[in-house]
Amino acid sequence: MTVVYLDSSVLxxxxxxxxxxxxxxxxxxxxxxxxxxxxxxxxxxxxxIQFATAPSGLPTAEQALNAVLARVQLIQITPAILGQAxxxxxxxxxxxxxxxxDAVHLASCIEIQAQLGTGAVEYITADQRQHSAFTAEGFFGxxxx
Amino acid sequence: xxxxxxxxxxxxxxxxxxxxxxxxxxxxxxAVSITKNNQEVAKIIPIPRGPRERLIAAGLxxxxxxxxxxxGLKLEGPKMDASPAIAGILEDREQG
Numbered sequence: 001m002t003v004v005y006l007d008s009s010v011l012x013x014x015x016x017x018x019x020x021x022x023x024x025x026x027x028x029x030x031x032x033x034x035x036x037x038x039x040x041x042x043x044x045x046x047x048x049i050q051f052a053t054a055p056s057g058l059p060t061a062e063q064a065l066n067a068v069l070a071r072v073q074l075i076q077i078t079p080a081i082l083g084q085a086x087x088x089x090x091x092x093x094x095x096x097x098x099x100x101x102d103a104v105h106l107a108s109c110i111e112i113q114a115q116l117g118t119g120a121v122e123y124i125t126a127d128q129r130q131h132s133a134f135t136a137e138g139f140f141g142x143x144x145x
Numbered sequence: 146x147x148x149x150x151x152x153x154x155x156x157x158x159x160x161x162x163x164x165x166x167x168x169x170x171x172x173x174x175x176a177v178s179i180t181k182n183n184q185e186v187a188k189i190i191p192i193p194r195g196p197r198e199r200l201i202a203a204g205l206x207x208x209x210x211x212x213x214x215x216x217g218l219k220l221e222g223p224k225m226d227a228s229p230a231i232a233g234i235l236e237d238r239e240q241g
Contacts, residue, residue, distance in 0.1 A: 003196055008234050009231045009234050009235070012227055012230045012231065012234065013227040013230075013231065014215070014218075014220075015220070015227075016224075016225040016226075016227040016230060017220055017222065017223070017224040017225060018224070018225060018226060018227035018228075019224075020227065020231075021227070025215065025216060028215060028216060029216060030214060030216050032196065032197070032214070033214075033215040042234050042237060043230075043234070045233055045234060045237050046227075046229075046230030046231060046233045046234040047230055048233070049229050049230060049232065049233030049236075050225075050227065050229045050230035050233065052229075060221075060222055061222075064220050064221070064222060067218060067220065068215065068218065068220075070212060070213075071212045071213055071214065071215040071217075071218055072212065072215060073197065073200075073206055073211075073212060074206070074207075075200070075205050075206065076204070076205060076206065076207065078204055078205065081205075099238045099239065099240075100238075101237065101238045102238055108205075111203075111205055112200065112205065115196075115199050115200055115203045115205065116196050116199060116200075120196070126231050127231075127234075127235055127238070129238075130238075
């Protein structure tokens with residue numbers, strides 16, 4: 001059975017009960033969810049923007065995010081992942097416009113795949129540019145609209 | 146080596162009971178240390194099987210209990226359009 005890598009854009013959608021979050025949960029099914037530990041900071045940034053004008057809603061959203069993250073297996077940012085991310089930036093920074101944080105996510109998937117085998121990882125993201133990079137590296141996954 | 150309590154064996158016992166010892170490592174998932182002159186000198190460790198165990202062995206996941214499945218999560222609160230949060234995340238990435 002494949003494992004599923006969830007981008008921060010998807011995790012924050014699940015926490016906020018956005019329709020993209022429900023789509024992601026449907027695709028995920030009973031499979032294990034993984035993400036980079038980087039997602040904790042990215043999701044907090046997203047929530048801070050979401051509630052910038054209505055901060056009273058932020059604590060509840062943070063609780064929801066914590067509940068989501070407690071059910072996700074968080075990949076550590078190891079030296080191997082940073083090295084892989086550098087390779088990805090060299091390969092895709094100009095052509096695809098791959099950014100640093102996208103590269104860390106993609107490198108995390110590559111390192112998971114190195115351990116579990118080709119085709120063992122699917123991804124779900126709401127980031128078009130990240131989706132293009134995943135596709136370019138041969139991953140199968142879903143871009144949520 | 147008897148049962149699951151003893152986790153070390155001497156070299157003579159290893160020679161005599163290698164098959165039994167390795168079967169025990171496979172079955173229990175527990176490593177067995179090999180001792181020489183009462184000093185631990187080597188270890189027989191199980192090869193991790195499941196995805197999580199393999200990723201822990203590779204140093205990609207921290208050891209610990211497996212999180213419950215995300216599919217079973219019930220969240221309180223209203224449904225929201227997460228577009229501002231997603232835009233915030235993508236804006237961060239734009240800087241990178």
